[in-house]
Structures are given as C-alpha cells and as structure tokens.
Amino acid sequence: MPRRNLVAWNAMLSGLSMHGMAAEVLKLFSRMVAEEALQPDDITFVGVLSACSRSGLVEQGEKFFHELGTVYGLKPKVEHYACMVDLLGRAGRLEEAEALVREMPVLPNEVVLGSLLASCSLHGKLDLGRRLMEELVQMDPHNTEYHVLLSNMYASSGRHFEADGLREAMRRKGIRKAPGISFIEVNGQVHQFSAGDKSHPQAREVHAMLDEVVQRLRMAGYVPDVASQIPRAMDNYLENWEEREQALLVHSEKLAICFGLISTRPGLPLRIFKNLRICTDCHAVIKLISDIFGREVIVRDRNRFHCFRKEMEKPAVGTRKLFQGHLISAMAIGFVVRGSNGYEEDQD
Structure with missing residues (x-):
C-alpha cells in the first residue's frame, strides 16, 4: 500500500x-x-x-x-x-x-x-x-x-x-438450542452436516471413515470427554455412558472432517465452517487428526478461527513476508503461530 x-x-x-x-x-x-x-x-x-x-x-x-x-x-x-x-x-x-x-x-x-x-x-x-x-x-x-x-x-x-x-x-420456556451445523467445500460444492447426520449421499463412507478415525484416535490416547455430556435418563446415566460417548463422536465438525478426508488428496488442508462454537472434545480431536493424518485443519466457528497444523521446518511464505515488513491481510494468508507442541497456542 x-x-x-x-x-x-x-x-x-x-x-x-x-x-x-x-x-x-x-x-x-x-x-x-x-x-x-x-x-x-x-x-x-x-x-x-x-x-x-x-x-x-x-x-x-x-x-x-x-x-x-x-x-x-x-x-x-x-x-x-x-x-x-x-x-x-x-x-x-x-x-x-x-x-x-x-x-x-x-x-x-x-x-x-x-x-x-x-x-x-x-x-x-x-x-x-x-x-x-x-x-x-x-x-x-x-x-x-x-x-x-x-x-x-x-x-x-x-x-x-x-x-x-x-x-x-x-x-x-420454549428455549431451544440452535442445532450445530458444519460446512465443508470440496470441488466447488458445499456439503452440510449436522450431529449424527446420515442424510448425506456418502453417509456410509463418512461413518466408515469416522470409525477408522476413532480407532486411530484411541491408539493415540484419546479419551472422549463424556462427563460433560447430558444423559437423557437422569436416573440411569451410568448405564447410557456408551450412548453419550457415541453422541459425542458424531458431532457435525467431526463428520465434516471425515468427509474431507475421503474426498480430498492426502496432505491438502481442510476448511470447516460451523455455526456454533466448537466444544472442548472436538478441539482435542481435531488437534489429533491434524497430527495423525498430516492435515492442516482450519475451523471457523462463531467465535474465531481455530488453526491446527504440525510444526514445519520453514515458516510459511506469509510469515516470511510479514517479518520482512510487508502489510499482508491475515485473512488472505491463513497461517498460524505454532507453539512448542506443534500447534498454535490456542487458549479456548
């Protein structure tokens, strides 16, 4: 300028x-x-x-x-x-x-x-x-x-x-929580997912990918944050622990990411948009997915951008230009500051 x-x-x-x-x-x-x-x-x-x-x-x-x-x-x-x-x-x-x-x-x-x-x-x-x-x-x-x-x-x-x-x-009181919906664009077409969604034309493949993802997450030490989920039958909440865990695993952003994994070439970034703020469990899961599958994942929820990417040997091009003193739009370059653990220091 x-x-x-x-x-x-x-x-x-x-x-x-x-x-x-x-x-x-x-x-x-x-x-x-x-x-x-x-x-x-x-x-x-x-x-x-x-x-x-x-x-x-x-x-x-x-x-x-x-x-x-x-x-x-x-x-x-x-x-x-x-x-x-x-x-x-x-x-x-x-x-x-x-x-x-x-x-x-x-x-x-x-x-x-x-x-x-x-x-x-x-x-x-x-x-x-x-x-x-x-x-x-x-x-x-x-x-x-x-x-x-x-x-x-x-x-x-x-x-x-x-x-x-x-x-x-x-x-x-008639107060209803807005349903969580996540969107991902692949090959110029926007795909929409809700929690537990099975209406997508490739729902079977998406849920098969989800099963694989969950298996690899567990091997990496992932434990679902089931305690934060509200059981449906309060007098029987210990018995439906598995039901609550399953509800947690099919959040809309997880399904959107699984669709991205089966629909794009390995190594390509995944960009997800969600109408609500992502939960702590999804935040932890996406960090692991980024690491396990070697994907940069960017989630835009109602609050901010959440960017997950493993540490790379060289800074992104946008980072080098920024440190050289050029004023570049952060929205355009889409890079993140990475912490010692390989991901951005996200305080959410």
Whole structure:
C-alpha cells in the first residue's frame, strides 16, 4: 500500500488477532506507534487486548490496558473491559476478573458477563457461574448459550440432576438450542452436516471413515470427554455412558472432517465452517487428526478461527513476508503461530 493509515493498521491487527497470532500483533503495534508515529484509537486496543487474551499473555494485556489511559489518553470502553475480563478469566484469575467487572464505571453488558461465565465453565467455578447466570437471564431470558454453559457446568461437576432440571426448564420456556451445523467445500460444492447426520449421499463412507478415525484416535490416547455430556435418563446415566460417548463422536465438525478426508488428496488442508462454537472434545480431536493424518485443519466457528497444523521446518511464505515488513491481510494468508507442541497456542 502506498499509504497505510490507521484504518489499514487496525484491520491488520484485528485479522491477526482473530487468527491467534499475538506475537505478530504486538510487533505490528510497536511498528505502528514507533515507526509510523500513528496514534492508536479504541479499535486498535480492542485488537491488541483480544490478541493477548486469546494467547494467554496476561502481563502484556494488563500493561496495554493500563497504558490505554495513562499513555495514550483514551478512556476504556466496555469492549476493552470485556477483553480484560476474558484475559483474566482464561488465566483462571476469576476473582480479579469479577472485581474488574464490579468496578467498571458503566454497567457490564452481556458480552462482559457472558465472557466471565464461559471462564467459570472452563475452570469449574459453579457458584460464580450460577450468580452470573441470574444476571444474564435478566438481560436476555431466552439466550440459549448461557443456559447450555451452566447446564454443562453442572454435568461436568457430576450434578446431573441439576443439569437435567435446567434443560427441562429451557424446554418449558420454549428455549431451544440452535442445532450445530458444519460446512465443508470440496470441488466447488458445499456439503452440510449436522450431529449424527446420515442424510448425506456418502453417509456410509463418512461413518466408515469416522470409525477408522476413532480407532486411530484411541491408539493415540484419546479419551472422549463424556462427563460433560447430558444423559437423557437422569436416573440411569451410568448405564447410557456408551450412548453419550457415541453422541459425542458424531458431532457435525467431526463428520465434516471425515468427509474431507475421503474426498480430498492426502496432505491438502481442510476448511470447516460451523455455526456454533466448537466444544472442548472436538478441539482435542481435531488437534489429533491434524497430527495423525498430516492435515492442516482450519475451523471457523462463531467465535474465531481455530488453526491446527504440525510444526514445519520453514515458516510459511506469509510469515516470511510479514517479518520482512510487508502489510499482508491475515485473512488472505491463513497461517498460524505454532507453539512448542506443534500447534498454535490456542487458549479456548
């Protein structure tokens, strides 16, 4: 670009942040301020703080949040508080996150409280989760995501009767969870899968591939996260453990990936789109699939991009260009920062 204004820099920072590339975000921010002498604005700090949150950079995030006002003269907005609550919550510092919420100069919105509730689910803080749920229901009584989060927290802690009671309350109120649907494009045609889907013309081949995938996953040490699944018969939940495990194995993104494995050449990347956020079990499974089958897998859910790829000897072309100082769209190059385990450091 002949002239890179603040809009261009913010777009780049936001795109890299969405891809979990925190190191590149921080480097570009330093360049923008030091070399280009540009004054960051509210949008700039949303991109920087969200990058810190997604990569677990707590100290850096706290530093930028402090400098937002003291160095750059900006007043923190609710979006910045939401990033910080998410950052602290993901790191397990839930008491600090809640204190920050209560000290906000404005009333917290659903994004702030919902982020803290998600962190409660991640770290098993049931009591705080219940209190947050009461506040969120007052704001949006028909939001399914909050009900499902708390229900899953009950299930994960072994309180299956409470989980079932919450689900039953949802049914009585007419609150229905949107079905999870995943999409994959192969040879210019988009294929759609729902959980347990057998309507696809190649359903038999897809499920046969799924059986092979599950067998290889188990050989690699995979254990399904069945404890987080809600049993259908609460007085008999131990007996239907196998049923719950099977329900977990046929999530829509797993079926879409299996279709991709049988429909594309070995080594080609798989790109999946899902209308809901992927669960922790699918996240773990996709990491293993990427490793076992040597595939780069990119999943775009309702929250962000999740990129899984084994460590390579040389950085991707986009990475080299970025470090040479060229401003490249993160959406276009589609590469990831890889951690010591061979995958991106994903904090979801």
